[in-house]
Amino acid sequence: MHIVxxxxxxxxxxxxxxxxxxDILRGLIADGTxxxxxxxxxxxxxxxxxxxxRDAVRQAIGLLRAEGxxxxxxxxxxxxxxxxxxxxxxxxxxxxxxxxxxxxxxRAELDLDEGVPVIAIRTSKGHEDIxxxxxxxxxxxD
Amino acid sequence: MHIVxxxxxxxxxxxxxxxxxxDILRGLIADGTxxxxxxxxxxxxxxxxxxxxRDAVRQAIGLLRAEGxxxxxxxxxxxxxxxxxxxxxxxxxxxxxxxxxxxxxxRAELDLDEGVPVIAIRTSKGHEDIxxxxxxxxxxxD
DNA sequence: CCGGATTTGTACGTATGTATT
DNA sequence: GAATACATACGTACAAATCCG
Numbered sequence: 639m640h641i642v643x644x645x646x647x648x649x650x651x652x653x654x655x656x657x658x659x660x661d662i663l664r665g666l667i668a669d670g671t672x673x674x675x676x677x678x679x680x681x682x683x684x685x686x687x688x689x690x691x692r693d694a695v696r697q698a699i700g701l702l703r704a705e706g707x708x709x710x711x712x713x714x715x716x717x718x719x720x721x722x723x724x725x726x727x728x729x730x731x732x733x734x735x736x737x738x739x740x741x742x743x744x745r746a747e748l749d750l751d752e753g754v755p756v757i758a759i760r761t762s763k764g765h766e767d768i769x770x771x772x773x774x775x776x777x778x779x780d
Numbered sequence: 781m782h783i784v785x786x787x788x789x790x791x792x793x794x795x796x797x798x799x800x801x802x803d804i805l806r807g808l809i810a811d812g813t814x815x816x817x818x819x820x821x822x823x824x825x826x827x828x829x830x831x832x833x834r835d836a837v838r839q840a841i842g843l844l845r846a847e848g849x850x851x852x853x854x855x856x857x858x859x860x861x862x863x864x865x866x867x868x869x870x871x872x873x874x875x876x877x878x879x880x881x882x883x884x885x886x887r888a889e890l891d892l893d894e895g896v897p898v899i900a901i902r903t904s905k906g907h908e909d910i911x912x913x914x915x916x917x918x919x920x921x922d
Numbered sequence: 923c924c925g926g927a928t929t930t931g932t933a934c935g936t937a938t939g940t941a942t943t
Numbered sequence: 944g945a946a947t948a949c950a951t952a953c954g955t956a957c958a959a960a961t962c963c964g
Binding site for chain 1: 950951952953954959960961962
Binding site: 791796797798832833834835836839853854855856857 | 931932933934935940941942943
């Protein structure tokens with residue numbers, strides 16, 4: 639099985655231009671052409687390269703952020719997110735865990751990147767612990 | 781503790797206009813003014829009501845979608861998402877569970893709304909089960 | 923430290939396409 | 944078919960953060 643990397647944008651395609659740009663960037667990331675931690679080309683550069691508006695580029699990058707693949711720092715650029723080391727979190731008997739997107743408040747509080755869910759663990763007592771989903775994994779524990 | 785509902789947008793505020801619009805809409809939802817399943821006013825209506833561009837309204841609604849609060853249907857409108865009934869999913873010993881945003885493929889495959897993470901459960905055998913995070917909760921099981 | 927260049931964020935406008943009512 | 948509503952795509956302009964000489 640080999641991977642086909644798309645390298646150009648077709649404005650007449652059924653697929654929206656910004657999705658095509660996102661496809662290209664995902665390819666460059668999956669490819670290893672752009673390694674974790676490295677910056678993508680600037681929005682202007684991408685727009686010029688692929689012959690699209692800056693708007694389309696921003697929407698494309700927005701998709702990557704929502705998927706948890708990239709994060710953007712104003713004035714600096716967009717970088718491929720580093721996979722973080724996950725630590726185990728025990729799921730005790732009689733406790734429930736759900737995953738959801740954080741509220742705006744939680745995102746600020748926990749300093750979460752876009753596209754990072756939270757895991758809420760609730761005990762039968764009603765106590766709730768919130769964990770950033772990208773730093774933990776759950777294991778059954780008795 | 782009482783809730784302060786913002787009702788107007790101040791273009792001179794430090795807070796971006798689209799975030800102010802999002803705040804207002806979140807308030808109307810938390811408030812019960814707009815109940816789950818009901819449609820928000822149209823983008824144009826919101827833009828006129830708050831004296832902002834349609835762009836700002838779309839960004840605001842985009843925030844709500846990313847938070848899992850709303851979903852938009854083209855040609856119809858944006859509705860407040862219904863909290864769905866969750867079913868328990870056992871987390872067996874020697875299995876790990878992580879939460880993350882779905883890939884584009886998974887989102888299409890599972891027909892997920894924006895702002896809905898997935899829970900991936902991996903056994904020691906290497907088998908992986910994917911669940912929409914909004915329909916399940918995890919419980920420890922021996 | 924300062925100032926300019928670069929880069930992303932916000933905001934608005936216009937136009938056209940597509941889906942639903 | 945018409946009206947309504949969201950999606951896409953381009954453009955402009957200015958603000959704000961960062962980088963760099």
